[in-house]
Amino acid sequence: MEYTISGQALERLRKTCKLRLTISVILAVAVYLAVLGFTVWVFFLGNPEMGARLDAPLSEKLVTAVGGPIVIAVLAWALFYWLIVRPEYDRFNNLFKNKYVISTIQEIGVFQDLSYQPRGGLTHDEIRSAAVVACGDKRRFESEDMLSGRYQGLRFRYCDVSTAHMRGSGKHRREEILFHGQVMHFASFDEIKKSSGHLQIFEKKLASTLIGWTAEHEIHTENEAFNRRFRVFAANEHNAFYILTPKMLEQITQFADQADTQIAISFCGSSMFVAIDRLYSILDASFHVPVPEQKQSILKDVELLRRAGELLILEASTFHKREEG
Amino acid sequence: MNSYLIIGIPILIILLIIAYIVLYNRLNRLRIKVEEAGADIDVALEKRFDLLSEEIEAVKKYLSHEYRIMTDLTAARVGADLEEKRMAQQQEISEEVLKSIDQEIARQTRTMEQIRGKLGSIQRRIRRRSGMREEDPTRQETLVQVEERRGAALSQKVGALAGVHRDLSSVGAGINGLAEQYPILNSWVSMDHFQRSIYDSEEHLQAARRLYNANVSMYNQTLASIPWSIVASICRMEKAAFYEVEERKRDFQVNFD
Numbered sequence: 063m064e065y066t067i068s069g070q071a072l073e074r075l076r077k078t079c080k081l082r083l084t085i086s087v088i089l090a091v092a093v094y095l096a097v098l099g100f101t102v103w104v105f106f107l108g109n110p111e112m113g114a115r116l117d118a119p120l121s122e123k124l125v126t127a128v129g130g131p132i133v134i135a136v137l138a139w140a141l142f143y144w145l146i147v148r149p150e151y152d153r154f155n156n157l158f159k160n161k162y163v164i165s166t167i168q169e170i171g172v173f174q175d176l177s178y179q180p181r182g183g184l185t186h187d188e189i190r191s192a193a194v195v196a197c198g199d200k201r202r203f204e205s206e207d208m209l210s211g212r213y214q215g216l217r218f219r220y221c222d223v224s225t226a227h228m229r230g231s232g233k234h235r236r237e238e239i240l241f242h243g244q245v246m247h248f249a250s251f252d253e254i255k256k257s258s259g260h261l262q263i264f265e266k267k268l269a270s271t272l273i274g275w276t277a278e279h280e281i282h283t284e285n286e287a288f289n290r291r292f293r294v295f296a297a298n299e300h301n302a303f304y305i306l307t308p309k310m311l312e313q314i315t316q317f318a319d320q321a322d323t324q325i326a327i328s329f330c331g332s333s334m335f336v337a338i339d340r341l342y343s344i345l346d347a348s349f350h351v352p353v354p355e356q357k358q359s360i361l362k363d364v365e366l367l368r369r370a371g372e373l374l375i376l377e378a379s380t381f382h383k384r385e386e387g
Numbered sequence: 388m389n390s391y392l393i394i395g396i397p398i399l400i401i402l403l404i405i406a407y408i409v410l411y412n413r414l415n416r417l418r419i420k421v422e423e424a425g426a427d428i429d430v431a432l433e434k435r436f437d438l439l440s441e442e443i444e445a446v447k448k449y450l451s452h453e454y455r456i457m458t459d460l461t462a463a464r465v466g467a468d469l470e471e472k473r474m475a476q477q478q479e480i481s482e483e484v485l486k487s488i489d490q491e492i493a494r495q496t497r498t499m500e501q502i503r504g505k506l507g508s509i510q511r512r513i514r515r516r517s518g519m520r521e522e523d524p525t526r527q528e529t530l531v532q533v534e535e536r537r538g539a540a541l542s543q544k545v546g547a548l549a550g551v552h553r554d555l556s557s558v559g560a561g562i563n564g565l566a567e568q569y570p571i572l573n574s575w576v577s578m579d580h581f582q583r584s585i586y587d588s589e590e591h592l593q594a595a596r597r598l599y600n601a602n603v604s605m606y607n608q609t610l611a612s613i614p615w616s617i618v619a620s621i622c623r624m625e626k627a628a629f630y631e632v633e634e635r636k637r638d639f640q641v642n643f644d
Contacts, residue, residue, distance in 0.1 A: 254587050304594035
């Protein structure tokens with residue numbers, strides 16, 4: 063029943079989610095008003111014999127009477143959202159993905175053997191050995207929404223990845239997000255070439271936590287514009303120049319322009335990993351936009367995958383033969 | 388005041404010596420990287436040379452095999468005059484192409500041997516001069532001469548290798564021309580394998596050349612900037628030569644008409 067839901071039923075579910083969100087907001091406002099009434103009574107109108115603090119300083123009265131209810135209302139809204147909205151949204155999101163992800167992507171006809179696993183993803187070990195982003199602590203590693211298949215004969219996997227680690231010590235110990243975005247894995251980046259050891263390319267960005275372990279040699283290519291924008295690390299310097307042909311340097315720059323966010327690329331063996339650092343998750347549904355319109359956002363999410371295959375593999379390799387169909 | 392000078396001057400001298408050592412080491416590291424990258428070109432070039440020689444042998448074997456089969460078949464047919472004539476022409480063309488490729492390979496083999504010989508004698512001279520320096524009172528001068536010799540050897544080697552690179556490209560072009568003329572060759576799995584190998588060896592050679600030039604660029608830039616230029620002038624370190632390949636490759640005419 064769950065996988066064969068109709069478009070209308072899904073739209074009704076979306077509206078229910080939206081209604082529940084409205085209810086949660088109304089409840090939070092009600093909590094705010096109730097707490098505000100209470101604080102006003104305590105600090106301005108109440109009877110001291112019943113616990114009212116009329117003699118408190120004016121600044122304390124104002125801060126507590128205005129700030130206190132806001133904090134409590136926000137906390138209450140978070141609780142209502144978690145209890146009322148979240149379960150329904152999760153259900154809507156899963157049904158939406160199951161119904162539309164594969165069918166919508168298949169409609170464009172450029173991907174083959176598509177498979178989608180909402181709970182599947184790359185493992186912590188895979189990300190660590192790829193060294194495409196900082197892998198962080200294993201316990202704080204998350205990966206989901208795995209889309210796999212073939213593009214022009216190239217086998218790929220594409221999923222959300224989030225990595226984090228604990229920073230500081232004692233009371234100042236807190237979780238720091240290292241990377242949140244999408245990682246693409248192409249099983250082969252060239253018909254002939256293979257990378258001997260790691261080759262990593264990181265787009266430079268201020269205060270970025272994306273870079274984790276790096277290979278021994280930092281490489282300076284002959285392309286100064288590329289050097290200004292990217293940092294390149296390689297286990298073997300010759301291998302770096304072997305993979306990063308002048309054409310490949312141009313294609314990476316072009317891909318970074320199109321991604322319009324920080325990217326990282328790693329080559330190891332015949333595999334190529336591409337990481338895109340962005341806050342939102344791929345393929346997720348929104349209950350603010352009508353369901354038929356959301357199919358476009360799925361296409362937008364996979365467009366970057368198509369561009370990565372096109373620019374970094376098919377166009378970058380002069381020898382690569384396209385596999386039709 | 389005097390006590391300041393007594394303490395200050397030795398400290399200044401020590402700092403200058405440390406700075407000299409640090410700067411010299413950095414320059415030396417860069418120079419070694421340039422030499423390593425030069426050796427990398429040598430390896431890539433030799434690999435490609437071996438592959439081409441191997442390929443031409445395989446192509447020759449295949450062509451003679453094909454000619455034998457086709458001649459046998461034609462002989463078995465009635466009115467085979469035309470076919471025989473065509474096959475004779477094809478064999479003539481094949482022989483012509485193979486002869487020119489053979490000559491090219493032989494010429495390259497001689498050039499490679501000459502380069503090896505030249506490099507060997509230069510390296511022997513360098514080793515001899517390096518060995519003399521313990522007894523030599525003008526040790527600094529000898530060191531400088533060794534550096535100069537080493538730089539000259541590298542430049543000579545890079546120049547010679549660039550020439551070989553340019554000429555070998557024509558052999559690859561000839562082989563690809565043959566593959567186009569004989570469609571069956573293309574379907575032959577080994578031919579495809581060889582073409583891939585040649586492409587790969589070309590890519591390795593390009594990578595070695597670019598790595599060498601990137602290292603030379605870094606070395607030359609460092610050499611030209613202060614304070615490294617001061618140390619470089621004391622040690623008489625000179626700029627390294629870039630590896631330049633003539634863009635217009637020597638024509639390799641294969642006419643099948």
